[in-house]
Amino acid sequence: MKLITAVVKPFKLDDVREALSDIGVSGVTVTEVKGFGRQKGHTELYRGAEYVVDFLPKAKIEVAVADSLVEQAVESIVRVANTGKIGDGKIFVTNLEQVVRIRTGESGEEAL
Amino acid sequence: MKKLLFGSALLMLSGFTDLAFAEEIAAPTVNKGDTAWMIVATVLVSLMVIPGLALFYGGMVRAKNMLSILLQVFVIFSLTAILWALYGYSIAFTEGNAFFGGFSKAFLAGVTPDSMAATFSKGIYIPEFIYVAFQLTFSAITPALIIGAFAERIKFSALLLFTVLWFSFCYLPMAHMVWYWAGPDAYTDASAAEAAGATAGFLFQKGALDFAGGTVVHINAGVAGLVGCLMIGKRIGYGKEFIAPHSLTMNMVGASLLWVGWFGFNAGSNLEANGLAALVFLNTLLAAAAATLSWLAIEWLVRGKPSLLGATSGAIAGLVAITPACGWAGPMGSIFLGLVAGAVCFWTVTRLKHILGYDDSLDAFGVHGIGGIIGALGTAVVASPALGGTGVWDYVGNAVAEYDMITQLISQSWGVATAIVWSGVVSFIAFKIADIMVGLRVDETSERQGLDITEHGESAYNL
Numbered sequence: 001m002k003l004i005t006a007v008v009k010p011f012k013l014d015d016v017r018e019a020l021s022d023i024g025v026s027g028v029t030v031t032e033v034k035g036f037g038r039q040k041g042h043t044e045l046y047r048g049a050e051y052v053v054d055f056l057p058k059a060k061i062e063v064a065v066a067d068s069l070v071e072q073a074v075e076s077i078v079r080v081a082n083t084g085k086i087g088d089g090k091i092f093v094t095n096l097e098q099v100v101r102i103r104t105g106e107s108g109e110e111a112l
Numbered sequence: 113m114k115k116l117l118f119g120s121a122l123l124m125l126s127g128f129t130d131l132a133f134a135e136e137i138a139a140p141t142v143n144k145g146d147t148a149w150m151i152v153a154t155v156l157v158s159l160m161v162i163p164g165l166a167l168f169y170g171g172m173v174r175a176k177n178m179l180s181i182l183l184q185v186f187v188i189f190s191l192t193a194i195l196w197a198l199y200g201y202s203i204a205f206t207e208g209n210a211f212f213g214g215f216s217k218a219f220l221a222g223v224t225p226d227s228m229a230a231t232f233s234k235g236i237y238i239p240e241f242i243y244v245a246f247q248l249t250f251s252a253i254t255p256a257l258i259i260g261a262f263a264e265r266i267k268f269s270a271l272l273l274f275t276v277l278w279f280s281f282c283y284l285p286m287a288h289m290v291w292y293w294a295g296p297d298a299y300t301d302a303s304a305a306e307a308a309g310a311t312a313g314f315l316f317q318k319g320a321l322d323f324a325g326g327t328v329v330h331i332n333a334g335v336a337g338l339v340g341c342l343m344i345g346k347r348i349g350y351g352k353e354f355i356a357p358h359s360l361t362m363n364m365v366g367a368s369l370l371w372v373g374w375f376g377f378n379a380g381s382n383l384e385a386n387g388l389a390a391l392v393f394l395n396t397l398l399a400a401a402a403a404t405l406s407w408l409a410i411e412w413l414v415r416g417k418p419s420l421l422g423a424t425s426g427a428i429a430g431l432v433a434i435t436p437a438c439g440w441a442g443p444m445g446s447i448f449l450g451l452v453a454g455a456v457c458f459w460t461v462t463r464l465k466h467i468l469g470y471d472d473s474l475d476a477f478g479v480h481g482i483g484g485i486i487g488a489l490g491t492a493v494v495a496s497p498a499l500g501g502t503g504v505w506d507y508v509g510n511a512v513a514e515y516d517m518i519t520q521l522i523s524q525s526w527g528v529a530t531a532i533v534w535s536g537v538v539s540f541i542a543f544k545i546a547d548i549m550v551g552l553r554v555d556e557t558s559e560r561q562g563l564d565i566t567e568h569g570e571s572a573y574n575l
Contacts, residue, residue, distance in 0.1 A: 044356060045415055046172075047425060047475060048462035051354050 001096040001109060002070045006061045007035065008081040008089040013059045019076040020063060026112070029062040039087030058089060064096055066109050140228055140237045140297070149385035150242045156376020157249035161189050161256055164373050168366025168424070169260050170572075172474050175358040176562025177264045178572035184271060185256045191272065192252040192279055200251055200279065201244050204287040210314035213288050220244065230295030231383040234507070238383060246380060247287075254283050254329045260474030261337025262344045264355075267554050268567045270546040277542035278336060282535050286328045289313040290320065290527065299507035319520070320527030321495065321504065323392070324381035326436025326487040331531040334481020336539040337472060343543045344552050346471035348559050360420050367424035371400055374431045378438045391502070392438045395446035396431065399438075402450030403430025407458045415462075422458070425479060429457035432483030437491040442500030449490045453483050488528045492521040 008016060013030065020028060034055035041054040065073050074091055082088055101111040166185035170178050192200070202217035217223060229243035230236075255275045259266070293316050298308035309317060315327070322328060349355060357363060378396045382389040407426025412418040433453030434446055441449065461478035472478055495501040496517050504520075506513035546552055553559075558566035565571060 045417070045419065046356050046421055048465055049351075049355065051356060053354070 001099060001112065002065055002067060003094045003096045004061075004063045004065060004070065004073055004077070005092040005094070006063075006077050006081070006089065007033065007058045007091075008061065008077070009083065009087065010057055010059045012081040012083075012088075013061070015080040016061055016077055019080045020073060023069065023072050023076055025063055025065060025069065025073060027063070031060045031062075033058050033060045037087065037090070056087070064099055064112055066112055140235055142228055142237050142239055143231075143384070146231065146236065146238050146384045147242060149389070150238050150246055150380060150383065153376035153380025154242060154246045154249055156373045157246070157253065157380065158189075158373075160370050160373030160377060161249065161253045162186055164366050164369030165253065165256055166366065167362045168370055168428070169263065169474050171359040171361065171363030171366060172260075172357040172421075173263050174355065174562070175573060176564055176571075178358060178564065179570055180268070180563035180567055181259070181263055182572070183568060184259050184268070187272070188256045188259070188275055189252045191275060192255060193248055195276065195279055196248040196251050197244070200284055201247065203280075203284040204251070205247065205292060207292070207294075207311050208288070210312075210317065211285050211289055213284075213292060229383075230297060232296060232388075232505075233384060233386075234296045234299075236384060243383075250325060250329060250377075251279065251283055251287070254325075254333050255279055257329070257333035257476055257480055258336045258340060260476035261341040261472045262552075263473040264347050264563065265344060265553055265559050266340075267551055268563075269550045270552045273546040273549060274340075274542050277545060278539060281542070282332060282336065282538040283328070286332050286531060286534060289315040289530065290322050290328050292316060296507050302508055305508045315527050315530060318526040319523035320488075321440060321491050321520070321524065322436045322488065322527060323439035323491075324378045324435045326432070326484045326491070327527045327531040330432045330435060330480040330484030331488065331528060332484075332535045334477045334479075334484055335532050335535040337476030338470070338481060339536055339539040340543055341470055341472045341477075343540070343547070347473065348556060350471045357421065360424075364420060364424055367427055371427055371431060374400070374435075378435060382439060388439060388502075391443075394443055395438045395441050396434055398443055399434030399446040399450035399453070400427045400430040402447040403427060403433065403454030403457075406451040406454030408454075410455055410458050411462075425457070425461065425475070426454040429453045429479050429483045432480055433487035433490065436484070436487045437494050440491060440495035440501050440504070442494070442502070444500050445494030449487065449494055452490065453486050456486055457483050484531075485528055488524050488531075489521065492517055492524045495520065 017028060034057055036054050036056065039056060041052055041056060044051045044053055063073065070093065074093065077091055098107060099111040100107045162185060166182045170181040173181055197220055199218045201220065202215050203213045206213040206216050208214040223240050223244065225239065225241065227240035228237035229240045231238060255278060290313055292313040294308040294311055299305040347355065374396055375393055379389045379393040382392050404423050404426040407422050407429065408418045411422040430450035430453050433449050437449060457479050460482045461475045465472060465478055493499065495503060496515055497503040497512065503512040503515045543552060554563065554566060
């Protein structure tokens with residue numbers, strides 16, 4: 001099992017959720033996050049005060065998938081979240097040791 | 113603008129025995145239309161303070177200090193209201209010397225539903241109680257304006273202490289100096305006018321024009337704010353951290369309430385619902401609109417983007433500038449004054465503040481102090497009948513007096529200089545006393561955490 005963590009532009013969130021559903025992913029966790037990468041921030045002016053806003057809002061999607069689905073899931077996210085412009089985000093894939101469904105106590109891929 | 117209220121006791125004391133005068137005041141009448149208008153105007157000025165000013169200022173601070181601003185404004189309104197009734201009204205609007213009135217109406221002694229206050233027309237009066245209430249709202253908004261200068265770091269107890277001192281020794285004498293006079297009925301002939309004039313406030317005698325409070329309210333408050341922010345010091349992180357307004361939506365709602373309420377502030381200062389009140393109303397509207405556009409246009413040119421905060425700031429700058437002039441300017445003069453105020457105040461808050469390096473958090477000085485000075489001096493220009501102004505009324509000749517702009521400009525300068533010096537000195541002393549007694553500023557941890565939680569134990573938002 002792998003944990004896929006994708007940081008994408010917030011307005012791409014629905015597209016990503018849809019694409020993951022289409023390939024059979026049954027659940028994701030989403031967090032509104034801020035961060036910076038190569039994309040530059042923007043400046044805000046309030047009367048005389050000028051502020052550079054470095055941290056930009058992104059959506060962080062965490063999804064646990066069976067090994068067989070990893071490649072397909074990553075491809076789907078890349079396909080739908082890509083705008084070709086800087087700031088599209090990143091995907092991190094990490095090993096996942098254990099998953100437990102709290103309601104039933106099922107564990108491993110059964111719990112995904 | 114203010115007038116003299118004639119309680120019958122005061123009348124008897126006034127000592128003018130001229131028969132014509134006695135006849136004129138024998139049957140003064142209260143005009144019901146004027147009375148209704150003054151009740152409405154008083155409501156409008158109250159609305160400027162709560163919630164108008166509270167939201168305008170509150171929107172500009174960070175969310176962690178929103179509640180502190182709302183509460184500061186709310187409590188200053190309540191506190192000054194009580195002080196006004198106890199002794200404020202009497203010191204501001206009874207005869208005394210040129211700087212302070214007396215205590216004859218302390219605790220509103222002798223003021224009854226039958227007491228009358230003079231207007232600007234001979235023989236026409238309004239009930240003294242509504243005059244007391246109307247003037248009360250002016251005395252309440254002025255200290256509330258000051259808090260913008262040191263928002264996000266002042267200790268609540270210090271603010272209340274300062275407010276009591278400043279209200280008593282700065283607002284009241286300034287109001288007396290500028291607005292106290294014996295009322296139009298006293299001006300029956302040249303010698304009576306001279307006798308009546310000698311009892312008026314210091315700046316009234318100097319001929320300084322201030323229709324609705326350019327000196328008494330705005331320069332007064334702006335200078336106090338400047339002194340306050342210099343003495344309290346900059347906010348932690350000022351110029352380095354992201355200290356941006358938490359809600360420009362609130363700011364816009366507040367600015368709009370201020371604008372609407374200002375019709376009561378300015379047109380109400382006419383004390384009568386007549387043609388001049390209508391002119392004042394229109395002048396107020398046009399000056400604010402012109403200043404909104406000039407601030408926005410310059411900001412767009414210089415900074416690249418037109419901003420909402422620029423528009424609301426411009427509107428307030430225009431309203432401030434037209435305040436002293438609104439009863440003497442013509443509509444075109446008001447537009448001119450608004451355009452100038454928007455441009456100059458833009459420069460003060462975006463450039464001058466940085467050049468001088470003080471942290472006037474919400475630009476109480478930049479907008480009210482500078483806008484008030486522009487308005488007070490500009491009054492001498494736009495009041496000129498040659499430039500579409502109404503000129504200055506001569507209550508002896510019962511006609512518009514001959515107008516000399518230079519003479520008037522000197523009179524206006526007296527008003528500006530007196531307000532700056534008086535407010536500067538009293539504010540310094542009042543802040544010092546508050547500092548010694550309770551300390552002006554919250555500690556660093558409290559400031560970091562925000563005044564809402566540390567000073568008041570509440571949050572503005574629990575979302």
